[in-house]
Amino acid sequence: MSNTVVITSGKGGVGKTTVTANLGYALARRGVNTLLIDGDVGLNNLDVALGMENRGAYDMADVMAGKCRVSQAILQVPGFPLYIMPSAHAVYSEQIKAGDFRALIARLGASFDYILIDCPAGIEGGFHRAVSASEYAVVVTTPHLSAVRDADKVVALLSGYDLKGVSLIVNRVRGDLLARGETLDPKQISRLLRYPLLGVIPEDDAAAKAGVQAEESSSRTAFEMTAGNMLTGEGRLYDPALRYRGFLGAIRSRLKKNA
Ligand SMILES: Nc1ncnc2c1ncn2[C@@H]1O[C@H](COP(=O)(O)OP(=O)(O)O)[C@@H](O)[C@H]1O
Numbered sequence: 001m002s003n004t005v006v007i008t009s010g011k012g013g014v015g016k017t018t019v020t021a022n023l024g025y026a027l028a029r030r031g032v033n034t035l036l037i038d039g040d041v042g043l044n045n046l047d048v049a050l051g052m053e054n055r056g057a058y059d060m061a062d063v064m065a066g067k068c069r070v071s072q073a074i075l076q077v078p079g080f081p082l083y084i085m086p087s088a089h090a091v092y093s094e095q096i097k098a099g100d101f102r103a104l105i106a107r108l109g110a111s112f113d114y115i116l117i118d119c120p121a122g123i124e125g126g127f128h129r130a131v132s133a134s135e136y137a138v139v140v141t142t143p144h145l146s147a148v149r150d151a152d153k154v155v156a157l158l159s160g161y162d163l164k165g166v167s168l169i170v171n172r173v174r175g176d177l178l179a180r181g182e183t184l185d186p187k188q189i190s191r192l193l194r195y196p197l198l199g200v201i202p203e204d205d206a207a208a209k210a211g212v213q214a215e216e217s218s219s220r221t222a223f224e225m226t227a228g229n230m231l232t233g234e235g236r237l238y239d240p241a242l243r244y245r246g247f248l249g250a251i252r253s254r255l256k257k258n259a
């Protein structure tokens with residue numbers, strides 16, 4: 001049986017798709033057989049984030065309509081045990097029923113170690129469909145007050161589901177602001193929302209290029225730590241402020257402020 005995790009958020013645009021793609025890569029780099037599912041029916045975001053757009057002939061709706069076998073709607077990211085099932089492009093979100101989606105996920109569970117579901121924005125039908133098919137939920141927020149406030153609403157909604165665990169990823173944390181105390185600290189956010197931190201991801205342009213992050217980048221390191229936490233529960237967190245602390249760090253921080 002695989003672990004099924006929905007990646008969700010209160011506010012749109014906080015990084016759900018980016019987190020799903022990068023976390024998927026980080027798990028796959030460790031040899032974990034991972035399937036990413038685009039729960040955003042009607043929009044194809046996840047395949048774009050992975051550089052896998054328009055590769056497949058079939059999608060989730062075709063599987064559900066019995067037009068193809070499940071395996072025909074799953075694409076492999078070359079060179080990794082990482083797979084993606086593109087969202088249904090040609091149907092309206094309401095046409096995919098929660099029960100059918102749950103049954104599909106249960107069926108796929110036998111073939112993968114982890115299934116990550118990129119939850120659609122908002123808390124309407126698509127949210128229910130994705131969450132009710134999952135065992136665990138990860139809530140993504142940024143340190144912005146409006147995002148944290150919306151994350152709080154989602155956390156309250158999630159308590160109505162039968163989940164084995166809920167945890168948080170604070171994304172787009174700016175180390176310079178954190179070092180100067182000018183942004184909410186991820187640990188503070190975790191205390192406010194009363195759920196544990198699974199990961200802290202820095203603001204980093206490289207995060208947008210999940211698939212082509214050949215070189216080291218701060219976000220890649222952070223996603224690797226987050227994947228480690230998922231697998232072992234060890235709780236190591238990336239500290240975006242580290243390079244802005246101490247004497248040299250203060251200079252870096254000042255340079256950044258004046259830039
Ligand atoms: N850690 C990050 N650093 C810099 N940019 C990021 C980071 N995470 C996400 N982004 C950018 O923010 C935008 C929204 O991210 P996305 O993953 O599409 O959000 P969502 O799926 O929640 O709507 C994208 O342009 C993405 O590249």
Ligand SMILES: [Mg+2]
Binds near residue numbers: 040045
């Ligand atoms: Mg998205």
